[in-house]
Amino acid sequence: MTQKINKNKSNTNNGKHLLQVDDLNVHFFTRRGVARAVDGVSFHVDEGESLGIVGESGSGKSVTALGILRLVPSPGEIVQGSVRLDGENLTEISGQAMRKIRGSKISMILQDPMTSLNPSFSIGEQVSEAISIHQGLKGKSLKDRVVEMLTKVRIPAAESRVGDFPHQLSGGMRQRASGAIGISCTPKVLICDEPTTALDMTIQAQYLELLKEVQKETGVAFIFITHDMGIVAKMCDRVVVMYAGRIVEAGPVIDVFRNPSHPYTISLLKCLPRLTAVDRLESIDGQPPDPHVFPTGCRFAPRCPKAQKLCREEYPKTTVVSGDHINACHFPGDWN
Amino acid sequence: MTRYIIRRSIHALITLFIVSIAVFMIVRLSGDPVEVLVPDEAPAEAYEEVRRMLHLDEHITVQYYIWMSKVLVGDFGESTTQRIPVTTLILERFPATLQLTVIALLITVFIGLPIGVYSAAYRGTTMDLLARGFAVLGQALPNFWLGIVFILIFAVWLDWLPAAGREGGFEFMIMPAVTLGWFPVAGVMRLTRSSMLEVLNSEYVKLARVKGVRESLVLWKHAFKNAALPVLTYSALILIFMVRGSVIVETVFAWPGVGRLVLESVYNRDFPIVQAVVLLFASFFITANLAVDILYAYLNPKIRYG
Amino acid sequence: MAIPNIIKRLHIYKLLPKRAWAASESDVPQKDAPLDKTVAAHLAQPWWKKHLNFVPTVPLFIVGLFLFLAVFADVVSPHDPRESNLSASLSPPFWVGESSFEIAGFSFTKEAGTLTYLLGTDLHGRDIFSRMIHGSRIAVLVSGMVLAIATTIGVSLGVSSGYFGGKPDAIIMRLVDIMLAFPPLLIAIVFSVVYEPSFRNVIIVISALYWAITARQVRAESLAVKTQDFVTLARVAGASHLRIMWKHILPNIIPTVLVITTLQVGTVILFEASLSFLGVGIPPPNPSWGVVVSEGRDQLSTAWWISLFPGMCIVVAVLTMNTLGDWVRDRLDPMMQHL
Numbered sequence: 001m002t003q004k005i006n007k008n009k010s011n012t013n014n015g016k017h018l019l020q021v022d023d024l025n026v027h028f029f030t031r032r033g034v035a036r037a038v039d040g041v042s043f044h045v046d047e048g049e050s051l052g053i054v055g056e057s058g059s060g061k062s063v064t065a066l067g068i069l070r071l072v073p074s075p076g077e078i079v080q081g082s083v084r085l086d087g088e089n090l091t092e093i094s095g096q097a098m099r100k101i102r103g104s105k106i107s108m109i110l111q112d113p114m115t116s117l118n119p120s121f122s123i124g125e126q127v128s129e130a131i132s133i134h135q136g137l138k139g140k141s142l143k144d145r146v147v148e149m150l151t152k153v154r155i156p157a158a159e160s161r162v163g164d165f166p167h168q169l170s171g172g173m174r175q176r177a178s179g180a181i182g183i184s185c186t187p188k189v190l191i192c193d194e195p196t197t198a199l200d201m202t203i204q205a206q207y208l209e210l211l212k213e214v215q216k217e218t219g220v221a222f223i224f225i226t227h228d229m230g231i232v233a234k235m236c237d238r239v240v241v242m243y244a245g246r247i248v249e250a251g252p253v254i255d256v257f258r259n260p261s262h263p264y265t266i267s268l269l270k271c272l273p274r275l276t277a278v279d280r281l282e283s284i285d286g287q288p289p290d291p292h293v294f295p296t297g298c299r300f301a302p303r304c305p306k307a308q309k310l311c312r313e314e315y316p317k318t319t320v321v322s323g324d325h326i327n328a329c330h331f332p333g334d335w336n
Numbered sequence: 337m338t339r340y341i342i343r344r345s346i347h348a349l350i351t352l353f354i355v356s357i358a359v360f361m362i363v364r365l366s367g368d369p370v371e372v373l374v375p376d377e378a379p380a381e382a383y384e385e386v387r388r389m390l391h392l393d394e395h396i397t398v399q400y401y402i403w404m405s406k407v408l409v410g411d412f413g414e415s416t417t418q419r420i421p422v423t424t425l426i427l428e429r430f431p432a433t434l435q436l437t438v439i440a441l442l443i444t445v446f447i448g449l450p451i452g453v454y455s456a457a458y459r460g461t462t463m464d465l466l467a468r469g470f471a472v473l474g475q476a477l478p479n480f481w482l483g484i485v486f487i488l489i490f491a492v493w494l495d496w497l498p499a500a501g502r503e504g505g506f507e508f509m510i511m512p513a514v515t516l517g518w519f520p521v522a523g524v525m526r527l528t529r530s531s532m533l534e535v536l537n538s539e540y541v542k543l544a545r546v547k548g549v550r551e552s553l554v555l556w557k558h559a560f561k562n563a564a565l566p567v568l569t570y571s572a573l574i575l576i577f578m579v580r581g582s583v584i585v586e587t588v589f590a591w592p593g594v595g596r597l598v599l600e601s602v603y604n605r606d607f608p609i610v611q612a613v614v615l616l617f618a619s620f621f622i623t624a625n626l627a628v629d630i631l632y633a634y635l636n637p638k639i640r641y642g
Numbered sequence: 643m644a645i646p647n648i649i650k651r652l653h654i655y656k657l658l659p660k661r662a663w664a665a666s667e668s669d670v671p672q673k674d675a676p677l678d679k680t681v682a683a684h685l686a687q688p689w690w691k692k693h694l695n696f697v698p699t700v701p702l703f704i705v706g707l708f709l710f711l712a713v714f715a716d717v718v719s720p721h722d723p724r725e726s727n728l729s730a731s732l733s734p735p736f737w738v739g740e741s742s743f744e745i746a747g748f749s750f751t752k753e754a755g756t757l758t759y760l761l762g763t764d765l766h767g768r769d770i771f772s773r774m775i776h777g778s779r780i781a782v783l784v785s786g787m788v789l790a791i792a793t794t795i796g797v798s799l800g801v802s803s804g805y806f807g808g809k810p811d812a813i814i815m816r817l818v819d820i821m822l823a824f825p826p827l828l829i830a831i832v833f834s835v836v837y838e839p840s841f842r843n844v845i846i847v848i849s850a851l852y853w854a855i856t857a858r859q860v861r862a863e864s865l866a867v868k869t870q871d872f873v874t875l876a877r878v879a880g881a882s883h884l885r886i887m888w889k890h891i892l893p894n895i896i897p898t899v900l901v902i903t904t905l906q907v908g909t910v911i912l913f914e915a916s917l918s919f920l921g922v923g924i925p926p927p928n929p930s931w932g933v934v935v936s937e938g939r940d941q942l943s944t945a946w947w948i949s950l951f952p953g954m955c956i957v958v959a960v961l962t963m964n965t966l967g968d969w970v971r972d973r974l975d976p977m978m979q980h981l
Contacts, residue, residue: 071545073537074460103548110546115539120561130547181547347819354820362832476961478912480919481935481953484942488950492943580827584916588939598828599920602835610832617825625823 016087017044018221019068019106019189024081026060026067028291035291037063037076039245045189048215050222052236052253054229054268058288060245061225065191068223069106070098085189104134107187111194113174117166123150123177124162127184134185149180154210172203176210183214191223196231208235229272233257238324241265244289244299251325261321261332263304298330306335340633348626355618356407359611360400412612415601422612426594432502433593436585437578439509440517444574448521449567452528456536457555467525474522479581483515483588500590512589516581520574527570531563538562565636572628576621654897654974698969704962711775712782719772720760723929727767732945735762762947764937773929774952780930781959784845785910789903791849796856797899801887803857804864814857821854827916834922844923848913856902863895897974905967908960915956931956 026038038060045051053061066072068083070090083090085105090098107130110116118126128146131137137145143162150158153176166174175198182190195211196204212235215222224235232239232253239256241249241264249262260266267284286303289295295302301311308331316328406413412422455467490511491499497507535541536559544558545551583595590596594613601609711718736757760771803814830847837843867873868891876886917923918932926933931952938948 069546071542099548099550101548102546108543108546110539110543112539116543118540118544118558118562129544129549133548133550181543351816351819351823354816355823358820358824362829362836472964473957473961476908476912476957476964478915478919478932478935478953478956478960480916480932481949481956484935484939484949484953488942488946492946576825579825583827583831584920587920599831602831602922605835610835614825614828614832617828618823621825622823 017084018047018086019045019223020082020084021064021068022082022084024064024067024083025079026063026072026076027079028076030075030292033292036245036294037291038067039294041081041242041245041247043240043247043250045221045223047188047221048219049238050215050224050236052224052226052232052239053242054226054232054239055242056227056288058244058291059242060291061242062193064242065108065193065223065225068191069102069108071102100134103130103187104185105187106189106191107182107185108191108193109178109182109195112198113171113178114166114198116178117174119166122163122165123169123180124164127177127180130181130184145184149184150177152183152214153177153180155180171199172207175199175203175207179207179210179214183218183220186218187220189221189223191225193225195224195226196228211235229268241268244294245291246299247328248300249325249327249329251321251323255322255325259321259325260334261325262300262327262329263306263332263335264300265327266334267305298328306331341630344626344629348622352619352622355622356404356615357400359615359618360403407612407615413608415606415609418606422608425597425609426612426616429592429594429597432591433582433586433595435509436512436516436582436591436593439513440520440578440581441574443513443517444520444524448524449528452525452567453532453555453560453563455525456529456532459533468529471522471525471529474518475526477518479515479519480584480588482518483511483585486511486515487588500588502591512585512591515588516578516585519581520577523570523577524567524574528563528567531566532559535559535563565632568632568635569628572621572625575624579617579620654900698966701962701966701969704958705966708778708782708959708962712779715776715779719769719775720758721769721772723768723773723776724927725768727763729767731763731765731767732941733759733763733767734945735947736760738762761951762945764934764945764948765941770934770948770951773934774931774955776929777931777934777952777955778959780924780928781911781914781956784841784848784914784924784930785907787845788848788852788910788914789907791845792852792906793856793899793903795849796853797860797892797895799853800857800860801864801891801895804861805868805883805887805891811861815861818854818857821851822858824851826851826913830913830917831920831922834917839922839925841924841928844914844917847917848910852906852910855906856899859898859902860895863898864891867891867894901967901971901974904963904970908963908967911956911960911963 021044022042024038024041025036028035028037041060041064043051043053053064055061063072063076066076067078067081068090070078070083072078078091081091085101090101093101117123124143124146127149128142131145131149132142135145146162147158150161155161155173155176161169166177169177175195182192192211196207199207208231211222214220222235224231226232236253238251239253240247241256241262243264249256249260249265256265257269260269264284271283284303289299289302295312297310297312297314298304298307298316301307304311310330314330316330318326318328319332320326321332410423412426414420415422415425418425451467455464458464487499490497497511502508541554541559544554549558579595582593583599585591586593586596587599598610598613601607601613733756734754736759738754759769761774762770764770764773799814799818803811829851833843833847873886873890876890881889914923914930915932915935918930919936921936924930924933926937934952935949935956938945938950938952941948
């Protein structure tokens with residue numbers, strides 16, 4: 001079963017999006033069975049815009065990112081679907097061709113810079129690697145470009161820090177170095193996996209500002225993968241809400257935040273701490289379902305405050321709320 | 337890092353010192369060496385004479401001091417059975433053992449490591465299963481039996497290779513070297529594989545792939561460099577094993593090396609040789625351990641630049 | 643299923659089938675989930691693969707066999723291992739037929755193998771098969787006793803070292819370093835010269851060399867356990883050092899000790915066999931496997947069976963114990979890969 005966002009409505013002239021994901025299915029073939037981590041997901045990203053993919057851990061959002069890059073670890077496989085970058089279907093091209101695209105046209109900043117930076121190499125070496133592979137620079141011009149990137153992410157005295165090792169840098173610096181690796185080849189799409197989870201509160205804001213500036217300068221499209229609605233609100237133009245491997249709600253951020261229709265989205269928004277509220281913080285009861293055995297019917301039904309008999313029997317069809325705003329629910333809307 | 341090295345070196349020296357005392361004491365325990373040297377019919381004064389010559393009338397610490405000072409200049413005394421300086425004997429046999437050990441080491445590094453790496457990279461395939469099976473088997477085989485089986489197959493039944501000795505040529509070397517290297521290869525393979533598997537799952541390897549790095553580079557430049565550290569510390573154990581193994585392998589293949597020398601000396605109760613060899617081997621281990629520690633410190637940026 | 647308290651307390655409950663202790667439902671594979679084609683195809687695995695996950699049936703069976711042979715060796719073996727029968731000297735295994743060969747014009751016939759002496763005999767006419775069976779008794783005894791002694795000493799010293807720290811720790815660890823600095827084989831060889839090789843001496847020598855390995859690992863674990871809160875609590879409650887070590891630290895290191903011990907059985911068997919082979923271990927005519935292999939060396943070209951079969955016993959025993967050790971380690975804590 002698929003959910004199609006109307007492909008023809010977009011800001012670009014000929015109806016083509018920069019990145020178009022259609023009916024992506026990523027399944028993991030484990031000893032216990034088949035885990036359908038991503039179960040029919042479609043969305044698109046245009047140049048210069050920021051898309052947010054929101055969900056709890058286990059919703060399939062990180063796997064979606066890996067699927068786009070064709071880096072799904074075994075025993076996972078992309079069983080179905082297409083990922084088109086500038087019209088080219090990435091799921092069909094050769095491994096070598098995909099490698100050329102990775103790091104240069106699409107790149108990713110991983111979640112924890114402490115573990116994603118190789119402890120045996122200096123940050124200069126790590127930033128220079130992608131550049132030397134994709135742009136073929138060597139020697140002095142390579143070093144200059146590296147320093148340029150490090151400066152762009154606001155690492156002070158970049159020239160002198162080129163030889164530093166990851167464990168010599170502070171957390172914030174490491175995150176920026178990670179960012180430098182991501183933008184080093186000026187990609188068209190940059191995926192940021194949980195960009196601020198590893199950072200202190202004070203550094204988070206700075207880092208997000210930095211990302212915004214980079215976007216303004218280079219026109220890169222961001223895909224933010226996060227469980228934090230706050231980041232979505234601050235950074236994204238459009239948002240996609242994932243639950244149990246499928247999209248339950250999607251649309252422009254303004255619309256979805258002002259008018260959330262799927263109970264899961266509503267619950268997520270309710271969980272955000274607000275300045276005015278004095279009561280206890282809300283949380284959603286229960287756990288996401290095991291991807292090996294999804295329940296029949298709507299997958300959120302076991303935890304949904306509005307669930308009814310129909311919800312447990314039939315998976316909801318995608319309906320349009322307004323314009324680009326869609327959801328997949330039998331009984332959308334708030335329950336109070 | 338220099339502080340670390342100094343600390344480890346002092347530690348090693350102290351251990352070495354204590355080991356030398358232990359070696360010294362052990363042999364002293366075996367009984368009166370004078371009995372062995374002097375024929376039964378000799379008059380009492382002969383005993384006294386020999387006793388004084390060997391300084392056995394003096395306090396034990398003095399004896400130790402005398403012995404130690406001679407050792408440090410390379411004088412281990414004379415063999416009781418052959419009347420040749422021990423040092424000469426050892427030096428004579430040493431190249432043979434060295435030859436075997438070096439070849440076995442080369443086999444270990446150039447076969448064990450790559451198989452471990454590729455076994456991890458192609459996890460679950462037939463090649464991986466075969467390699468793992470071989471490794472498991474390899475660690476269970478007693479090397480003396482393996483040597484005997486090789487001799488049975490290649491020398492007795494097939495008559496392709498000579499059964500023993502070290503006359504010259506490659507064909508004499510190959511069986512002992514392979515026998516000696518068998519266990520270390522298995523160990524290195526397993527360790528490399530598990531170390532690589534851990535590293536291949538890490539975030540920074542993922543990032544390397546995200547950057548578009550070629551898979552072979554990911555494997556060797558990114559993964560292996562980090563995976564190699566535990567294997568390095570294991571290499572000290574390998575050296576130790578080679579030394580122990582050489583005693584057995586040299587015996588089975590009648591290879592004229594130091595290992596066999598020590599065994600023969602033990603049978604003949606030729607203590608100076610035994611003392612010397614044990615001390616040498618122990619110092620070798622301790623030095624090897626120290627060298628590995630230093631190498632590890634050098635390669636691990638956290639300690640080097642920490 | 644109720645798990646006996648002692649198993650829970652020693653943290654070895656993980657050796658039991660998962661059904662007994664798995665907390666959440668999702669750990670146990672669900673049987674009634676609706677399947678589509680890909681899933682069904684994937685789940686159709688051979689039954690033996692599924693079974694392998696819980697119990698290592700084959701290794702356990704083999705260990706049981708060895709134990710049985712060790713205990714009932716006298717009853718099971720067809721002949722007395724020391725009984726020599728010169729007329730049947732160098733008889734080959736039962737499947738080998740007669741063969742003849744010529745030397746200097748004279749023709750000799752080699753006798754065929756008989757069923758009386760299943761795997762052949764050695765130079766003295768002793769039955770190899772019986773010797774192998776009695777060899778397992780020696781292997782079991784040696785490894786059992788060595789590990790009992792080495793583990794006891796290693797654990798006591800290791801726990802004390804880790805728990806008390808400071809001077810006792812430094813001394814004990816220095817001792818451990820020294821023990822580990824000695825080339826084990828050489829020391830054993832030297833010892834055998836000073837003291838005549840015998841069963842008792844072999845045990846002493848091997849134990850002396852093996853306790854250090856256990857001690858070092860146990861010390862590391864004790865250090866980790868010592869810092870945990872329940873130890874501090876016990877201290878606050880006024881428990882004596884001995885009580886804390888016995889009741890709190892010891893049970894937590896049992897998994898590690900179990901893993902080390904099972905993994906070491908194989909090494910001990912190999913070591914003893916090597917010593918016996920060289921003539922500095924269990925003295926002949928005791929039928930330790932190593933001894934029989936060395937006895938066969940002189941007859942290698944004519945009587946290959948003497949060396950071959952006992953060696954196979956060693957391989958099987960060590961292989962089995964290693965596999966068992968790996969399984970124990972994987973079940974108790976897959977994190978302990980470094981052991």
